[in-house]
Amino acid sequence: MDDVRQAPRKGKQVFTGRDMKRFGGGVRAGKRPVELRGIYIPHNKLTAEMPTTVMPLPKQIVLPMQQHVGAPCVPQVKRRTHVEVGQLVGHSDARMTCDIFSPVSGTVRDIRQIHYSDGRSDEALVIEPDGEQTVHESVVKPEISDYASLVQAVKRSGIVGLGGAGFPAWLKMDADLSTIDTWLVNAAECEPYLSTDYREMIEHPDTILEGIKTCLDLSGIPRSLICIEDNKPKAIELLRELSADDPRIDVFVLPARYPQGASRVILRNVTGRSVPRGGHLTDVGALLFNVTTMSEIGRFLRTGMPLTKRRLTVMGDAIARPQNLEVLVGTPISEILEYCGCAPGPRKVIIGGPMMGTTQVELDVPIVRQNCGLLAFGVNGPVVPRQTACIKCSxxxxxxxxxxxxxxxxxxxxxxxxxxxxxxxxxxxxxxxxxxxxxxxxxxxxxxxxxxxxxxxxxxxxxxxxx
Ligand code: SF4
Ligand code: SF4
Structure with missing residues (x-):
């Protein structure tokens, strides 16, 4: 790992957690230590070197109308309507929202309420796939001429923050760019177990870089830093090598320390800037996108196919076949668990990582577009610890x-x-x-x-x- 961090690329400045060089307001601000708060957690990324596999079509798709931060979408189709892959099926006129597209061709069998373990409920389309996967005529490569048309195209892509936040990507891009000097790409993936972003970097570095380059070209933002924890040396090497021809893009290596990927933490550790209370990253000159989000933008610009699939890390001691699995958005988690050989009656099922994910009680809820992990634990899984009095250890x-x-x-x-x-x-x-x-x-x-x-x-x- 140290070799990776200490091997500078010819003719290009390398920014690493170890050499502690940071930017500040467009001018390199000298040496400051990378913040070492947070904790070291065993990574348990046992699926990291497993190439992505694709799950066969599920029996049904359950497509919630709220898969993003903001207003829920309103169904654009009725019961018994035939839909196709990439067809718009959920839309809202609110500003903060993100359209939803069908991941399958098939028939809308029902529109019903689904209930999540955290007490939320949501309207969802239940679609029965016809197995044909016919692509809708609206799926065409977008025409992009400037930054405004790029933002409008991304608005029609259904892409949200894929690190788990679910903030509409187009809305984040639609910022006042005059004060922004850094396009940060969050590839820390600091949660234990999860390796979906890592697989994206290994399997699709081309679409990641295409997304970043297009955004830099059209926005005029002068630089982009891809921020990766030092426990992913292969991804660091690969992205450095492939971005060598573009002086605007570099890789920033961070110590593998949880929660390195939290937006305020990564911003401070990479740029030395802090977001004021109640403010946003744009207030201090930065935009931050998850690495898979950038890759999806690159892929959408190539094909015009909106976001209808997700890679999940499926792991845990109840899972017989742990893997990185590509699933269609809306696939019920019960079908995914069955496909991966989950032991009956897991003690705990978590959507997301073990630190920030949410425990699921009902297993018929679907995977939505911002989910990146599905963990199932059996008898050796986590137990609720006994609480004792605070010992004021700080x-x-x-x-x-x-x-x-x-x-x-x-x-x-x-x-x-x-x-x-x-x-x-x-x-x-x-x-x-x-x-x-x-x-x-x-x-x-x-x-x-x-x-x-x-x-x-x-x-x-x-x-x-x-x-
Ligand atoms: S959960 Fe909140 S209070 Fe606790 S360590 Fe994280 S940021 Fe701090
Ligand atoms: S100060 Fe109390 S609450 Fe905080 S870590 Fe120590 S025992 Fe826990």
Missing amino acids: RCIDHCPIRLSPIDIHKAYVARDVAALDRLMADLCVECGTCSYVCPSKQPLVQSTHLACAMLRAEQRKAKGRR
Whole structure:
């Protein structure tokens, strides 16, 4: 790994976590140490060297109308309508939303409510595939002439933040570019178990670079840094080699430390900049996109096919055949578990990674476009730890990547003290789970910060409404 970081490319500056060089406001700001808060977690990326396999067509597709941050889409088709691959089936006139496209050709059998384990419910189309996979006539390579037409094309692509956030990609691109000098590509993939971004870098570096180059060409942003943790030396080598002909693009190597991929953390560790409270990355001159998102943009620009598939890392001790599996968006997780040989009655099923994923109770819910992992654990899987009294060791504070005080937020939440939550800046929590992971007394810290954040935001909205 060190060899990779220490091997500079001829004629090109190499930026690494080790040599600690950073940018600041367009001018290199000298040496500052890369932030080493957060924690080392065993990576368990046992599927990393397994090439992606493709799951056969599922028996049915369940396509929720809310697969993104923002307003839910409204179904554009009725029961018994025949749909084709890439056909628009969900749309909203709201600004913050993202269109939804059919991943199969087949018949809409039902439009019903589905219920998630976290209490949310959503309207979903149930589509029965006809096995033909006929592509809809609207799927054509987009015509791009400038940045505005690129943004409009991405708006019609159904691409959202594929690192898990689900923020509409076009909306993030539709920023005031006059102050932006860095297009960051988040390829840290710091969650244990997951290796979907890694496989994208190994299998499709061409579409990643095509997406980045097109965005740089049309936006005029002068540089892009692909930020990769040092536990992925092959991806670092490959992307360095393939981007050697473009001086605007480079690879920034980061220490493998959780949660390196959280947007505020990666921004600070790569550029030395911090996002002000209530602000966005664009306020400090940066845009940040997940590496698979960039690859999907590159692929969409080549083919015009909207986002209808997802690569998932399927792992866990209940899974007989762990793998990186390409599935159609809307495939029920029960079918994926069956395909991968999941033992009956897994003790715990998680969509996403073990740190930030959500536990599933109902297994008939579908995979949506921002999901990147599916974990199933059996008898040797995680157990709910016994909680004991806080021993005031301050580990939760020492390791919080955002420098919050999780134990104080927990106490303020229990006391329903909104003023204290505001003082403690609970709304900055990225819900990485680091505090809960390191706490020896197993306080429910991430759960409290999640609820505290919701409580504080609700109060802030109320206060805004009163003004
Ligand atoms: S308080 Fe939030 S950001 Fe800090 S460690 Fe806990 S979950 Fe992560
Ligand atoms: S890590 Fe746990 S025991 Fe230590 S101060 Fe924080 S809440 Fe208390």
